[in-house]
Amino acid sequence: MRQSQLATKTLREAPKDEQSVNAILLTRAGFIDKLAAGVYSYLPLGLRVLRKIENIIREEMLAADGQEILMPVMHPRENWEQTGRWENFEALIKLKIAGEKDFALGPTHEEVVAPLAKKFVFSYKDLPAYLFQIQTKFRDEPRAKSGLLRTREFLMKDLYSFHASAQDLDNYYQKMTTVYFKIFERCGLRDKTYLTLASGGTFSQFSHEFQTVCEAGEDTIFICQNCKNLAINSEIKNATPACPACSGMEFAKAKTAEVGNIFKLGTKYSAPFDLKFKDRDGREKNVIMGCYGVGPTRLMGTIVEISHDDKGIIWPESVAPFKYHLLALGENAEIKKAADELYEKLTAQRVEPLYDDRELSAGEKFAEADLIGIPHRLVISEKTLKENSVEIKKRNKKEAKLIKISEL
RNA sequence: CGGGCCGUAGUGUAACGGUAGCACGAGUCCUUCGGGAGGAUUUAGUCCGGGUUCAAAUCCCGGCGGCCCGACCA
Numbered sequence: 001m002r003q004s005q006l007a008t009k010t011l012r013e014a015p016k017d018e019q020s021v022n023a024i025l026l027t028r029a030g031f032i033d034k035l036a037a038g039v040y041s042y043l044p045l046g047l048r049v050l051r052k053i054e055n056i057i058r059e060e061m062l063a064a065d066g067q068e069i070l071m072p073v074m075h076p077r078e079n080w081e082q083t084g085r086w087e088n089f090e091a092l093i094k095l096k097i098a099g100e101k102d103f104a105l106g107p108t109h110e111e112v113v114a115p116l117a118k119k120f121v122f123s124y125k126d127l128p129a130y131l132f133q134i135q136t137k138f139r140d141e142p143r144a145k146s147g148l149l150r151t152r153e154f155l156m157k158d159l160y161s162f163h164a165s166a167q168d169l170d171n172y173y174q175k176m177t178t179v180y181f182k183i184f185e186r187c188g189l190r191d192k193t194y195l196t197l198a199s200g201g202t203f204s205q206f207s208h209e210f211q212t213v214c215e216a217g218e219d220t221i222f223i224c225q226n227c228k229n230l231a232i233n234s235e236i237k238n239a240t241p242a243c244p245a246c247s248g249m250e251f252a253k254a255k256t257a258e259v260g261n262i263f264k265l266g267t268k269y270s271a272p273f274d275l276k277f278k279d280r281d282g283r284e285k286n287v288i289m290g291c292y293g294v295g296p297t298r299l300m301g302t303i304v305e306i307s308h309d310d311k312g313i314i315w316p317e318s319v320a321p322f323k324y325h326l327l328a329l330g331e332n333a334e335i336k337k338a339a340d341e342l343y344e345k346l347t348a349q350r351v352e353p354l355y356d357d358r359e360l361s362a363g364e365k366f367a368e369a370d371l372i373g374i375p376h377r378l379v380i381s382e383k384t385l386k387e388n389s390v391e392i393k394k395r396n397k398k399e400a401k402l403i404k405i406s407e408l
Numbered sequence: 409c410g411g412g413c414c415g416u417a418g419u420g421u422a423a424c425g426g427u428a429g430c431a432c433g434a435g436u437c438c439u440u441c442g443g444g445a446g447g448a449u450u451u452a453g454u455c456c457g458g459g460u461u462c463a464a465a466u467c468c469c470g471g472c473g474g475c476c477c478g479a480c481c482a
Contacts (some may be wrong), residue, residue, distance in 0.1 A: 011433060012444065013420050017474045037474065108482065142409060142480055150481080169452095200482070207482095217482085263482080292432065331443050363443035370443090381442065391442095 001322070002343075003356040006030075008043045010368050018407045020216050022301040023147025025313050029371045031321075036151035038144025042261050045372065046300070048321035050155065051298040054134050056156045056186045056318065064179050066132040066159050071112045073136060077102035079111040083272045084250030091139040111292065113160045114273040120288060124164045125277050128172065131161035134296065148258055161290040164279060166203075166266075169288050173264055176292050180210055187299055188316030192306055193259065194231040196221050197240060198354035203266025203288075209233060210294075211256035214305040219258055222251035257302045260294035272318045285305070302362035313373030314396050322354040325374035327363045339380040342390060342405060353378075370395070378408075 008030030018024050018034070026032045031046030042050055044112050057069065074097075080086035085103070086094075088269040093105040106112065113131060121129060137156040143194040144152050145232075157174075177195065184193045200207040211221050211231060220234040228249025232240050267286040270276070275287045300319075307314045317323060324346060328339035338394055340356065346353040354374060356365050364380075376398075379391040384402060393400035 009418090009433080010444095011419060015419070016414090016421095019475060034474090085482075091481070110482085139481080143476095143478090145476085258481095265482095268482095327442095332441095360441090361443085361445055363445070364442055365441095366443045368444080379442080383442070 001352050003354060004358045006044060006354075008045065010371055018147065020145075020147040020149065020301075020305075021308060022149065022216065022304040024063040024310055025304055025318065026301070027373070029313060029373070032148070036152075038141055040148065040151065040153075042295075042297075045321045048318050049300055049315070052319045052321075053187060054155070054157070055092035057183055057294060057296060058134065060183050060186075061130075061157065061159055064130070064175060066130045068133065069131050070133050070135060071106070071109050071116070073106050073138070075104045075106050075112055077104065079136075081106055083269060084110065084344050093100045093138045093140045093142060106135075107137055107139045108156075108291075108293075109133070109135075109157050110160070110269040110289075113273050114269045115288070116162075117162055118273060118275045121162060121275065121277055124280055127162055127164040127277060129162040129170055130156060130159060130172075131162075132292075133169070146218065147302070148297050149216055149219065149285065149305075152298065153174055154295055156293055156295045159292045161185070161292070162270075163276075163288040163290070164277060164285070166288055169264055169266075169290050174289055175316055176262055177208065180262070180294065183294060184210065184212070184259065186318050187303060188307060188318065189259065189299070189302065194223055194290070195223060195229065196231040196255070196256075197244065198233040198261070203264040206236075207261060207263045209258050210260035211305065212259050212296050212302050213254045213256050214302060215255060215303050216286065217249060217255045219256045221254055221256050222253055224248045225250040225252055225386065257298065257305070259299055259302055260292075262292045263290060265291055268274055279351050285320045296393060308373070311367070312371035315375060315377045320373070320375050322352045322374050324328065324351060324353040324376045325369045325372065325380050326353050326355045326378045326380070327362075327365045327369060327381060328357060329365065330353075331359060334381070334385060335382065337381055338385055338405075341378060342378070342408070346408065 010030055011028040012023040012088040016028055018027055030043055033043060035041060035066055036066050077086055091107055095103055120126060134157045136153060138153055141150060141152050146151055161172050181190060184190045194211050196209040196211045197206045198209045221231040222233040222237050224243035227243060227246040230243055230245040266288055266331060270287040271287055275282045277287055279285050304313055326337055326343055331351060343353055343355040373395055375395050377393045386389050387402055389402040390405050391400050391402050
């Protein structure tokens with residue numbers, strides 16, 4: 001893409017109504033735009049990042065036998081009455097349509113997926129089943145905050161698993177723990193992300209969260225200093241003094257953002273919707289469920305929180321909006337021609353270049369490139385042309401080197 | 409939802425109750441071109457509603473909106 005065609009512009013200064021690092025950098029660099037507190041538009045650069053994160057998650061869900069669906073955002077009141085959550089889910093956004101009918105904007109989809117599964121699950125032969133979607137969720141957060149970390153409208157991948165036995169759920173739950181770490185690995189968050197015990201288990205003692213250490217996070221966890229494999233959420237720390245994995249008693253306290261969570265739901269949602277199956281023994285039993293959530297928009301914010309410097313964002317290559325940022329310095333025809341040719345070549349190779357073909361000073365192009373944070377910077381200038389080469393520099397490294405154009 | 413702070417061009421910031429100014433951006437032109445370069449010129453603003461006053465960006469009341477702290481976060 002030619003930067004002269006890019007719809008957005010960068011801001012030299014941070015808007016004064018954003019305080020968090022992720023919101024400041026993403027806004028300045030033109031990835032997002034705030035419409036209201038906790039409600040953001042995703043602009044061309046931001047949407048590219050979001051799609052990459054989504055695709056990583058999608059690939060991992062498909063590899064774990066998930067089948068992708070898309071459920072409605074609008075949920076009839078009756079579904080939520082069925083589980084008692086029309087009244088009990090405080091963040092539920094309710095609205096009337098046609099002046100009469102009550103609907104909720106989906107904050108999660110158990111109330112939709114359970115009755116949906118009822119239409120296809122009859123026998124143990126239909127189980128297990130794994131359905132997932134990547135979709136916009138709505139929650140009436142009393143206080144939206146920290147840019148993309150806590151919003152009222154956000155993207156969420158939610159997978160629901162359906163099992164014939166608790167054992168089968170346990171196995172899949174275990175598998176999803178591994179799959180989730182793979183997602184965080186691919187998004188560049190693995191090193192700072194901890195499997196964390198949390199409350200909320202209706203079916204088992206705990207649920208598990210995936211917590212990424214970062215200043216802007218709003219959770220507090222205690223990381224076991226013995227195995228460093230497990231952490232305990234502060235909300236249940238008092239009730240859980242020792243590490244359940246290794247019995248360690250020493251913990252390090254850390255501020256974190258919850259980037260994912262997994263629940264064993266058991267029959268909490270299958271029962272109210274009468275979601276049953278006929279087992280091998282001929283008896284009718286409740287389907288056992290699990291659910292697994294991870295939010296691409298929050299992930300995007302978290303990545304920026306932990307991967308930036310004073311000049312701007314440093315995207316991991318896996319989620320970067322582009323792989324190369326090609327800068328043409330100077331306006332003479334020779335430079336322009338060489339840069340144009342390299343741009344065409346890279347485009348033909350499908351390696352996703354962003355080409356700064358604008359008539360701006362060198363300093364301005366460098367500053368913007370650092371702000372946007374594309375992993376590899378390519379420069380064509382009088383200097384490089386003398387050597388018949390192009391300068392290449394990684395965003396997270398200081399040194400640059402010249403390579404032959406033919407090497408790209 | 410409680411508490412605090414705050415709403416002035418696209419962005420950031422000034423203006424004692426008395427002419428709304430500056431910088432950046434954006435537009436046009438010229439000169440520049442390895443770290444947000446220089447010059448000329450143009451553009452654009454007091455969140456909304458009421459009140460006090462000869463006079464309100466400024467004071468008062470109400471609303472709306474934003475940020476931060478807390479509560480909340482299946």
